[in-house]
Each structure stands twice: as structure tokens, then as C-alpha cells.
Amino acid sequence: MMIMEYLALLIISFVSISIIIHHIFFKSKLGIRAHKSTKFPPGPKPLPIIGNILELGTQPHQALAKLSQTYGPIMTLKLGTITTIVISSPMLAKQILQKYDQIFSYRTIPDTVKALDHHMYSVGWLPPSTQWRILRRVCATKVFSPLKLDSTEVLRQKKLRELMDFVKVKSEKGEVLNFSEICFTTVLNFISNAFFSMDLAHYDSSKTQEFKDIIWGIGEESGRPNVVDFFPFLRFLDPQGARARMTKYTEKLIAFVDGLIEERLNLKALEMETTNKRGKDVLDSVLEVMLEDNSQVTRLHVVHLFLILFMAGVDSTSMTIEWAMTELLRNPEKLEKLRKELHCVLGKDEQNLEQIEESHISKLPFLRAVVKETLRLHPPAPLLAPHKALEDVEIAGFMIPKNAQILVNVWAMGKDSSIWEHQNEFMPERFLDSKIDIHGHDFELIPFGAGRRICPGLPLGYRSVHIALATLLNGYDWKLANGQKSKDLDMSEKFGLTLHKAQPLQAIPIKSQQ
Template sequence: MDFSAPALFLFLFLCFLLSCFFVLTSDRSRRSSAGTAAPPPGPPRLPIIGNILDLGKSPHRSLAELSKTYGPVMSLKLGTVTTVVVSSPEAAKNVLQTHDHVLSARTFNYSVRSFGHHDVSIVWLPPTAPWRLLRKVSANQLFSPQRLEATKSVRMDKVKELLKFLSESSERGEAVDFARASFVAVLNIVSNALFSVDFASYDSQASQDYRDIVIRVMEVAGKIDIANFFPFLGFLDLQGTGKEARDCTGKLFNVFQGFIDARSRERLSRTEPKDVPGTDLLDALLDLTRDNEAELDMKSISHLLLDLFGAGTDTNSSTVEWAMAELLRNPEKMERAQEEIRRMIGEHEIVQESDIAKLPYLQAVVKETFRLHPPAPLLIPRKAESDVQILGFLVPKNAQVLINVWAIGRDPDVWENPMKFEPERFLEREIDVKGKDFELTPFGAGRRICPGMPLALKTVPLMLASLLHSFDWKLQNGAVPEDLDMEEAFGLTLHKARPLRAVPIKKRAGPTS
């Protein structure tokens, strides 16, 4: 852990005060497990801090290594927080399906609490009435088959704009920053679904500003903070996490509020009947608040927009970047994917969403990317609402439960050659990513499965197929595939630490017409 000197001093000083909590917690744990199933095994614990130091800078990797010793259901004590980590398909199925009704609540860290997001967020609320309303609204107004079909033209337009930008870069022989380029395309897809406007262009600073904010929000949300493990220390904000979270999200809230205010004024001046449906999510949300009949208020709307905006842009764009990085590292896989796409689509045609079903190898590339680089490596933490058994081990009430999908995706007992990028494995195995096959659950499963999965499964394959169909690719400055940096930057979501840069080589004129 990387504490500042004042934070470390205060933390050590408070350790003495926390000793009584350690004793009480240990006694309570022993009493809860007496006469019942045994608690999961786990690494030795230090007094007060427990296993905090075992997390390291990349918790998903550290926990994966520990699970090799302590098994697929493992218990750690992170300060005052009892944490159970599952890292096998069978254990994940127990959490996400068998005991989903007991394990659907959330634990939330200090950064989320610091700006009240846990009280109104579709991600962090427990599965009660307010959460069900938010899920229903987002499903019906954004992710239903009807809405996805209605917004298909927007996605196609944004992909064409991406191809135009890449074509111009190709003519200049310039390398493209994939992180930024893919983010702009996804950002505008999402902003049109939410507000019917583009948020950025490829030659504007706005795209980088939005990306920096979104990535910082995700990094802060996944940051190892003292207050995550000793919640009553949150008011001290020893590491400045709360302030950083409020600053980052405040910038986005100001943007959203500007759109809300402008749309509200515009709606007042409309002459059409009030019951005419809106064209985007913001209109739908304002319709729900009309006449004060719904449970939604402006605060709920802003926080819902934050969830959809952050998750929708960050995860989709980073998945496209990871996929391209893996293909550039494995030129024979890229060649096979391109051959399939160009043969099925035609040299001078534009890839359509309907074409994706005809591209099994392209779909396998996407699945293999999700296996090796799941957007949320530990998913979102769950909370046990009562004692429950996972594979015969006791998970006590109020325990935090983490599902290490990153570890499951690299488990040699589950996958042959797990560290290799081999899309072919999905041509031989009927495995999907929609929450039924627990070897591969990048979106989670059960009632808390990611609501944006339907949009992601349209956006990512369409963008990737279009990039591979329209261009050949090479690394900049003569770099060789074996030297491509694949280091990760950990947060609530998993990013490539150093953005991928590659040169597009355009061979056809058709795709951007």
C-alpha cells in the first residue's frame, strides 16, 4: 500500500485504538462458526490490519496467487471487513446463481460513500424497490431489443466516423492512440443514447478530458484505501480519496445538470402533446418525473447517468483496445480474423451489426479478450445478507464476497494453455458470456448481471470487425509483436497501463464512403 507519511502515522496511531475491534471481531467469528460449517481457509493474518498487505498493487493477481495455496473459496480479513474470495466456476455459480438471493447486496468502498453514490446508484443499491425501478428504466429505455434496434443507425454512424479518422491517419502514416480513438467512438455512442449529442470529436481536447475523468473515477473507485477496511475512519479522508472522487464526479455531474436544465427548458416550450415519447434516455427520465408520480428525483437521475456514462464508455473502449493489442501480438490470429471478415462481408462493403452473426472467429476473438482481460476483474463486491455456505464453507452474514473472474479466466484446470491468446478454443466449446457459463462471466450473472451487456455485445464486435475489415495494422517505429507492453492498470475496471499505438494501413476506399 502506498500511504503518505501523515496518513501512515495516523494509521499506526489508530492501530492501538482498533485492538478492541480485532478482539471482538475474532470472538464474533468464532461464535458464528461454532457448530456449523468451517470458515474458508486463508493466509495468516496480522493483528489489526489482517491481510491488507497481501493485496499488493494488483489485488486480482495477488488473490489469484493466494487461491493456488488456499483454494477456490478463500477467506481474508481486511481490517474490520471479512472478505471471501471465490475463484473457480463452481464457486462462482454458487455465488451468482445458487445463492444469488442471499448474495445480491453490495459492499461499497469509501470513494463511493464519499459522494453519496451508494444511496442512489443502480450499481451499489441493494435489490430493493428503488434499484428495481432503475433497472427497469435502463433496460426498457436503453438496452431492450427495441431500443437497440432504434439506435442502430447511431452506432453505425459513429463507427463510420471512427473509420474516417483512421483513414486520415493512414494517409499521413501516423500511429493511432487506440485508447483515445476507441473512447471517442464509444463516448459518442453513449452520449447520443443518453442526450442525443456528440460529446467529443477526434481533433478536440474534450475527448481526452472526458477519458481522463472517467478513468480516474474508475481508478479511485478501485483504490486501496484505509477507510475501505476501517469505515469509521472515512471522515479523516487520510489518502484524499474522498476529495478526489468528489472532484472527478462533480465535473460530470455539472455536465449532466447542464443537459438536464437545457432539456427541461426545451420541453416547457414544446407544442406537441405531453404524452409524445422522448428520443433518448434523458427524455424518458424526465417523463418519469413529470407530475411527481415516480420515485425518481433529479439526484437519482444524475447518479444513474453517471453509472451508465462511466461504465458504458470505459469498459467497451478498453475491451476494443485489449482485443487489438492481443491481435497485434498474435499476427496469425489477426490474419485469420481479417480473412473471415473480408470473405464474408466483401472487400468494399461496410460491416453491419447483422453481419456479426456470420463471423464465428470474430466472436471467438471477443470472448477470448473477455477471458484474458475482463473489464471488472473482481466484478462488483457482493455482501452476504445472512450466513450461507459456498462449497461447504461458511460465509458469515455481512461478509464481502469477491469473484475473481480474472483468475477463473486463467485457471489451468479450466482452460488449456490459459496464458495464450487462442480464440480457436471457443470454436470448439459452446461457452457464452451472458451469465450461464461460469467459466466466463465478464458481465457477472444473476439479478445483478451488468444491464449494459446487450449494448456491449453489439458495440465491441461491430467496432472490432470494422477496424479489421477496413485496415491492416502495424506497430509504430518498427516494434515487434513480442515486445508489445501488456501491463495492466488496476481499478474498478482494468485498463492497459500504456495506451496501444498502431499504424492503420488502408487498402480499400469503400468502408468510409
């Protein structure tokens, strides 16, 4: 349906005529000639006007992985007027994200991200400027520092107890749990409590669904192929309505965050008393930076900072927990092995359900291996956020032209048989004797990126996924809903800025008899 939508738009005559005129006029006017000596990466032959757009299909990460098997780990696609270089190997990803990271640290910005000027204030989309470095420093010191994360662990433990109270009720009633919903609610409250000292969601609440619709809507519009990105001169028309939808979602989230900021600023007269009573949260810390003399962090920066941290953090973390549970239920022997490890470290007593701590993660090697294997098979962002070449660069004997869009297909790298044995199988054991980690140093596994553009929320996401997964598995067995068999689980994907399950995992919690 999505392909037909923008294909219909592409074939209208004025698009073709406009592009041909644009091409002929400017090439002749500027005297630009093709450089025969320039060797660009290979790729599928583009169609006139539209180029390789139809090659993307509804699952671009999968389509690009398949193409790379023919054209190699570095290939060129012409997406409308945009030259795109696709990288599908760790060696080449290291060149892009580490060796030449200064040149490739710029972004190709999707049109939807420009809604309400988000790209002008967001740490995720700003170029590597002074302003960007200031916001990265705010993230590192005021939001995701080890000290800040340690201080908010008690909040996450409280939310996990609430999660297990909800699971217990469902178990006693024999009711089905929707993992998409419970993971989203738990992670949303992890983040909202650390950031704002408040819950934003409740299990079985319509308010939760509202937040979910907004955050998922932003992710879907950011990642969905948009004809405007292929033909920028159509921007003013917004033919697919993508910018309009994105504006609607963004307005709601910005209004919410800005309302919290206004409320907190109005309490500044009582700041000493108020802070002492509830403790200083992330919003307090960031506002302190904003209110410093000659601060380069404005209120708009703060609003858009929380917007992207919320959207990226909640979506990617909750989705990873759901994928991990799906893989474990699909592979009962792996689930049992993990539960034995949890029981060995945490004990079997029911009271221990409230005593799982983040310090236990280092004592649970198979749990860490399960998370790594999940991220290999189901990276949150299958195509890392697009990079852009600041200048011409030669990589692996090929020329990457200035302003080319660079897509790093980490999904394809996770399925590469030259890197991973039995690449399509869920085998956490492969990581038990491996030093490969997910923190951007080992390019075989970079689900959160690498280099200066690595995801700033990785430290919180890392803790959250492990502790939530351990909690869900310690004390309960899980039975698939509707008599479904493990090997029949639906593993289809829904492509967006993050990679969701097409069908949410549903299972019934059964109190363990051990």
C-alpha cells in the same frame, strides 16, 4: 507507491491502539465468543491489526489468483476489520451469483462511491430494494431494450464512419494512432448520441481528454485500495484523500448531466415540436418516467443513473476494444484469420466500410470468438463489484459469515488451467465449437457478472465492441509504432474498477492493398 502510501498510514500508533481497544471492549461487552464449530474458508494467516492487506499488492486480482492456488477457490482474507471471502471458481461463483443470489445481492460499498451520496441513488450500488428494481426496469425498457438499441444503430454507424475518416487521414499521413484515445472517443460518442443526441468528444480534442480524465479518475478511485474501506472509523479523516478526489470528479460529471436535464426540461413547452424534429432519445424516455404521476424515479435517480451508465459503459467497452486489438496485433495469424472472415462476409470493396451492420455479428463466428477470448484474458472488471452476505450461508462446506465482503475473481477464473487448455495463450478457436457465452449463463466466462446483479449495459457493450473491432480491421492493415515487434507488445495491466492497459496501444493504419 500505492502500497507504501497506505502502509505508512496503517502503522501509525493510534490506529493500532484504537482497533485493539475496539476489539477488546466490544467482544467482552457483548459476550461474543468464537464458535469453534464454525468452519470458515482457509486463507493466509493475517497479521495483527492490518490482516492480509499487504497481500493485495498493486495488482489485487493477480495476487488473489496466486493465493487461490495455495488456499483453494474459496478463501478468507482479513482486510483490516473487514472479513473478505474470495471466490475463484465457476462452480462457487454460480452458488454466490445464482443459487443464493438473493442473499448475496447486497453490496459492500467502497467509501469513494459514497461521494455525493452516489450509493443512495445508483442502480449499481443500491440494495435489491423496490427502488433498485424500478431503476433496473428503466434500464431494461428505456435504455437497453432491443427496440431502443435497434433504433440507435444508425447513430453508431455514423460514428464509425467518422472514426474511419479519422483513420484514413492518419493512414495517408503515416501517423501513429493511440488506440486508447480513439476507442474512448468513439464509444463515448456512441453513448452520448444514444442518450443525449449529441457528440461529447472529437478526435484530437482537449475536450475529449477532459471527459477521459473524469471517467478514468472515477474508475481508478473506485477500484484503488483505500485504507478507509479496511478501517471504517477513519472515514472522517479521509487519510488518502480518495473521497476528496472522487467528490471532485463526481461533481463535474453530475453538473454536466444535470445541466442536460435542466435544458431538456426547459424545452418541455416545445416538446412536441422539438421531439418530432430530432427524434426521442434515451434521456427523453427516462424523463417521461420521472415525470409520471407518483413516479418513484426522482431527478437525483436520473442524474446518478446516467453517471454510472456513462462511467461503466464507456470505460469497459473502449478498454475491451483496445485489448482485443492488442491481442490481434500480438498474434498476426489470428488477425489475418479474422480479416479473411470479414472480407468473406463484408467484401473487400472500400465502400463496404460504411455498410457494416450489427446484424452481421451473427454471421461472424471468429469475430465473436475473438471478443470472448479477449474478455476471458482481460475482463473489464477483474474483481466483480463487491457483494455482501445478508446472512450466514454455508457454501462448499464452509461458513460465509453475515456482512462478509464477497469478491468474485473472474480474472483468476479466466486463467484457470483446470478450465482452459493453454490458459495464458490467445486462442479464439477454443470458442468456435463451444456454446459458452458471456451473458451470465456460463459461469466459466462471466466478465459482466451474472444473476440479478449482471451489468445492465451488456447488450449495448456487446454490439459496440464487435462492430467497432470489425470496422477497424476491415480495409486496413496495422503496423506497430516505433518498429516494435508483435511479441514485444507491453501487456501489463493497470488495476482499477476496470482493467486498463498500462501502456496504450499505438499503431499506424496502412490501407489494405487487397
